[in-house]
Amino acid sequence: MADKNSGTTDLSAAQAAAQAGSKTEDNPIPAGTKPVEEVNREFQEKSTLKRAKELGLPYIDIARTPLNPDFLKIIDIQDAKEGRIIPFFSVGKKVRVAVDDKNNPETKKIIKKLEDRGYDVNINLASSAGIDDALDIYDSSQVYKKKKIVESVEEKDIQTYEKEIADLADLPEKLDKVTAEEGLNLINIGAMKTKASDVHFEPEEETVPVRFRIDGVLHKVFELPPKIYSKISEQLKYQSGMQLNVATIPQDGRYVFIFNKRKVAVRVASIPTPYGEAFVCRYLPAGKKFLTFEELGFQGLALKKLEKASNISQGMVLVTGPTGSGKSTTLYSVLSKMNNPENKIITLEDPVEYYMQGVTQSQINEKKDYTFANGLRSILRHDPDIVMIGEIRDLKTAETAAQAALTGHVLLSTLHTNSAIESIPRLINMGLPPFMVAPALNTVVAQRLVRRVCEKCSTLEPVSESEKNEFKEIFENLKKVNPGTEVEVPEKIPKVHGCDACSNTGYKGRVVIAEVITITSEIKDLILNNSSSVDLIKAARKEGIVTLREDGFIKAAQGVTTLEEVHRVTNVAM
Numbered sequence: 001m002a003d004k005n006s007g008t009t010d011l012s013a014a015q016a017a018a019q020a021g022s023k024t025e026d027n028p029i030p031a032g033t034k035p036v037e038e039v040n041r042e043f044q045e046k047s048t049l050k051r052a053k054e055l056g057l058p059y060i061d062i063a064r065t066p067l068n069p070d071f072l073k074i075i076d077i078q079d080a081k082e083g084r085i086i087p088f089f090s091v092g093k094k095v096r097v098a099v100d101d102k103n104n105p106e107t108k109k110i111i112k113k114l115e116d117r118g119y120d121v122n123i124n125l126a127s128s129a130g131i132d133d134a135l136d137i138y139d140s141s142q143v144y145k146k147k148k149i150v151e152s153v154e155e156k157d158i159q160t161y162e163k164e165i166a167d168l169a170d171l172p173e174k175l176d177k178v179t180a181e182e183g184l185n186l187i188n189i190g191a192m193k194t195k196a197s198d199v200h201f202e203p204e205e206e207t208v209p210v211r212f213r214i215d216g217v218l219h220k221v222f223e224l225p226p227k228i229y230s231k232i233s234e235q236l237k238y239q240s241g242m243q244l245n246v247a248t249i250p251q252d253g254r255y256v257f258i259f260n261k262r263k264v265a266v267r268v269a270s271i272p273t274p275y276g277e278a279f280v281c282r283y284l285p286a287g288k289k290f291l292t293f294e295e296l297g298f299q300g301l302a303l304k305k306l307e308k309a310s311n312i313s314q315g316m317v318l319v320t321g322p323t324g325s326g327k328s329t330t331l332y333s334v335l336s337k338m339n340n341p342e343n344k345i346i347t348l349e350d351p352v353e354y355y356m357q358g359v360t361q362s363q364i365n366e367k368k369d370y371t372f373a374n375g376l377r378s379i380l381r382h383d384p385d386i387v388m389i390g391e392i393r394d395l396k397t398a399e400t401a402a403q404a405a406l407t408g409h410v411l412l413s414t415l416h417t418n419s420a421i422e423s424i425p426r427l428i429n430m431g432l433p434p435f436m437v438a439p440a441l442n443t444v445v446a447q448r449l450v451r452r453v454c455e456k457c458s459t460l461e462p463v464s465e466s467e468k469n470e471f472k473e474i475f476e477n478l479k480k481v482n483p484g485t486e487v488e489v490p491e492k493i494p495k496v497h498g499c500d501a502c503s504n505t506g507y508k509g510r511v512v513i514a515e516v517i518t519i520t521s522e523i524k525d526l527i528l529n530n531s532s533s534v535d536l537i538k539a540a541r542k543e544g545i546v547t548l549r550e551d552g553f554i555k556a557a558q559g560v561t562t563l564e565e566v567h568r569v570t571n572v573a574m
């Protein structure tokens with residue numbers, strides 16, 4: 001079986017690795033090939049060879065034949081899939097193809113197409129499993145091919161596109177006049193221009209609303225008539241490598257395009273609905289510059305503690321918060337601080353969100369039983385200094401993670417809790433004994449994202465009486481517990497309006513509000529003594545912490561965000 005994750009077209013190398021059952025350093029995903037499969041496969045190849053002799057056709061072990069992308073291009077990927085046909089050699093107008101059933105009407109159709117194009121077609125028989133493997137390889141070489149196509153969107157084209165979509169509301173009209181491929185390009189560029197993180201196509205009975213997530217909030221930007229939507233959705237499925245003829249089950253795909261000389265990977269997920277397939281496209285810019293803690297929004301005590309946590313040589317650092325609170329961005333920033341040639345860093349993610357140079361990143365694969373818990377165990381065999389795992393959500397993972405943190409590794413991960421201190425009872429409730437939690441845990445960050453006010457259109461307005469009281473209550477309490485804190489109730493705070501620069505949302509960009517707790521020896525003792533959350537909070541308070549809400553109010557007083565935003569993200573329970 002070919003190793004799909006290697007992205008190589010050199011089948012023999014991938015196969016050799018799979019056969020040896022080895023896991024390369026760069027890709028610690030187990031190959032998952034079982035000896036019994038090997039035996040079955042050998043048997044299949046032998047019987048195919050026999051069948052070829054009977055039919056008087058040459059036999060080819062296509063899975064062991066290196067596939068040349070130039071030859072693959074002779075047949076379009078969709079045709080290759082439908083006709084189960086792989087071109088593997090060509091000179092001039094002569095082409096050798098592998099098929100698993102030369103009488104399959106779809107296969108015949110594609111061969112006829114080739115002949116119509118003037119090709120002299122030499123048919124070779126291959127096993128069905130071999131064709132499947134070769135099609136997978138063909139698929140992975142598509143990423144490369146797509147990149148080529150979209151690269152033709154040059155700087156000047158982008159400028160034209162930008163003018164075209166000056167008003168996104170006009171987009172449906174434009175989409176009616178262009179090819180599906182250009183249409184999807186227009187939507188992608190619209191998403192890039194508005195800095196959307198994802199685009200949602202949500203078909204209804206008579207129309208298809210398209211929503212962009214900008215700064216974490218979904219906005220409906222336009223609606224597509226079903227006729228145009230079907231064109232765009234087909235293109236989306238084709239481009240992301242989904243099965244075109246399947247519309248009743250969810251599918252996942254991926255493609256890459258270039259925007260302003262930067263590679264952007266798009267993860268596409270489809271969901272069947274009564275009115276057609278809905279899609280969510282997530283944009284993942286590559287070569288991303290990882291933000292500093294200050295740029296993310298950490299300040300004061302939280303910043304100091306986080307910087308200290310980035311210099312530890314062993315222990316567990318957790319970032320907590322609900323989905324969409326920017327946990328992984330913070331983890332990546334911690335990781336990029338720790339990323340130097342002396343440190344061996346391995347990550348286990350679901351999925352890999354950004355690529356980081358010098359770091360071995362792997363992705364969990366539930367189907368291959370490469371879960372967080374199993375993956376972490378195999379990662380530890382590679383002797384890393386620092387391990388990042390996407391999330392701790394079960395006891396097995398928590399145990400392995402704590403063990404790693406107790407045996408000289410730095411372990412970074414996320415946990416789904418509302419506050420920093422809650423992560424302690426959460427780990428204990430998962431079943432991790434206090435005697436492991438206490439020594440393993442080093443630092444816990446709880447965070448949310450609030451939107452920054454748009455600098456172009458926001459105005460400073462006097463605080464109302466009720467707002468003043470809110471600030472007073474929060475700040476007086478904060479000063480009581482952290483006497484050194486310099487905070488004042490503001491005279492004026494920002495109010496948002498909306499302009500072209502912020503797509504009329506009033507906000508532009510986001511900033512973290514956070515609370516960071518260092519697990520001091522006093523807190524460790526409390527954990528060991530099964531103390532209540534109240535006592536834990538008291539101890540953390542004594543050590544000096546600024547809570548999420550307090551940090552939010554400080555940022556509102558600084559004019560970075562609004563009180564509405566702070567309430568929006570700190571009031572919701574998960």
Ligand SMILES: [Zn+2]
Pocket residue numbers: 454455456457458497498499500501502503504506507
């Ligand atoms: Zn604005």
